[in-house]
Amino acid sequence: MNGERVLTLSLELAHQPAIPYGFTLDLISRRDYGAEVQVPMAILRFALPRVTLWQRLTGRGMARFEAGDLLGVLPEGSPVPRLYSLASGASDGFIEIVVRKHPGGLTSGQLVALKPGARVRAFLRRNPRFHAGQDRVPLILIGAGTGVGPLAGFIRANARRRPMYLFFGIRNRDSDFLYGEELAIWQTEGRLARLFTAVSRGARPHYVQDALRAEAALVADAIRQGARIMVCGGRDMAQGVARALEDILASSGLAPAVLKAEGRYVEDVY
Numbered sequence: 001m002n003g004e005r006v007l008t009l010s011l012e013l014a015h016q017p018a019i020p021y022g023f024t025l026d027l028i029s030r031r032d033y034g035a036e037v038q039v040p041m042a043i044l045r046f047a048l049p050r051v052t053l054w055q056r057l058t059g060r061g062m063a064r065f066e067a068g069d070l071l072g073v074l075p076e077g078s079p080v081p082r083l084y085s086l087a088s089g090a091s092d093g094f095i096e097i098v099v100r101k102h103p104g105g106l107t108s109g110q111l112v113a114l115k116p117g118a119r120v121r122a123f124l125r126r127n128p129r130f131h132a133g134q135d136r137v138p139l140i141l142i143g144a145g146t147g148v149g150p151l152a153g154f155i156r157a158n159a160r161r162r163p164m165y166l167f168f169g170i171r172n173r174d175s176d177f178l179y180g181e182e183l184a185i186w187q188t189e190g191r192l193a194r195l196f197t198a199v200s201r202g203a204r205p206h207y208v209q210d211a212l213r214a215e216a217a218l219v220a221d222a223i224r225q226g227a228r229i230m231v232c233g234g235r236d237m238a239q240g241v242a243r244a245l246e247d248i249l250a251s252s253g254l255a256p257a258v259l260k261a262e263g264r265y266v267e268d269v270y
């Protein structure tokens with residue numbers, strides 16, 4: 001007997017998610033990566049939506065946002081929004097995300113095909129657990145692939161020159177080194193203290209966990225100073241990173257309880 005007959009109600013089986021008040025965003029620019037390693041990715045930059053006085057007065061103006069918050073995107077052809085990590089904050093004056101095209105993926109396919117001037121429907125979702133915060137303690141940022149987006153946003157916003165260390169996993173330096181040029185500039189500006197890249201395609205495959213182990217002394221020293229660790233990437237990477245950090249703590253005589261870590265483990269981001 002089916003559920004409808006037992007309940008004597010007609011069941012609405014099509015899921016219609018409640019969509020928060022949203023905006024139409026105009027794409028200003030796009031930068032493409034990853035074609036050579038068959039993982040098309042793009043850094044997409046949208047203009048901040050214009051907010052009318054009426055929207056401001058009625059509380060429908062755009063909320064403040066920062067890197068690590070989420071952008072919900074409504075694709076054409078589905079009522080279900082997909083979430084993307086913000087790589088910028090409101091003070092940057094634009095909305096930026098990094099998107100990887102999933103084979104057959106609806107939203108990522110549409111986003112990665114957008115041309116400047118094109119529009120998408122979107123909304124903001126605050127995500128305070130994944131903010132860099134105002135502390136002065138060092139920040140160890142660990143990411144791979146599109147996971148670097150929010151981490152790049154933290155570094156760009158680091159005007160106070162808090163010590164930030166980025167461990168970044170890429171496949172090929174010539175193909176998917178997202179934010180490569182900015183990272184060099186941010187280092188000279190002091191927003192990024194050190195950059196460690198791990199390249200997984202080539203004669204000597206190297207992953208972020210290998211880069212962490214190679215810098216065990218620096219990592220342990222930062223943890224002794226109260227460093228916070230923020231990880232953004234796929235689950236496999238997260239597991240490897242957790243093991244490397246456990247080993248670094250053990251070999252440095254640090255108790256596991258000293259670790260202050262936040263993770264955004266998104267399946268298949270990389």
Ligand SMILES: Cc1cc2nc3c(=O)[nH]c(=O)nc-3n(C[C@H](O)[C@H](O)[C@H](O)COP(=O)(O)OP(=O)(O)OC[C@H]3O[C@@H](n4cnc5c(N)ncnc54)[C@H](O)[C@@H]3O)c2cc1C
Nearest residue numbers: 082083084085098099100102103104105106107108109146
């Ligand atoms: C908190 C959070 C943050 C995220 N941040 C980012 C980010 O910064 N950047 C980023 O790129 N992604 C991010 N993601 C992932 C993103 O939200 C989407 O899940 C991703 O872009 C895929 O969406 P899509 O609409 O393209 O794919 P979908 O259309 O949802 O499909 C997903 C996969 O399922 C397959 N599929 C779809 N329908 C079927 C079917 N009927 N049968 C079999 N297979 C099917 C597709 O081929 C595809 O590979 C994040 C996710 C979360 C939860």
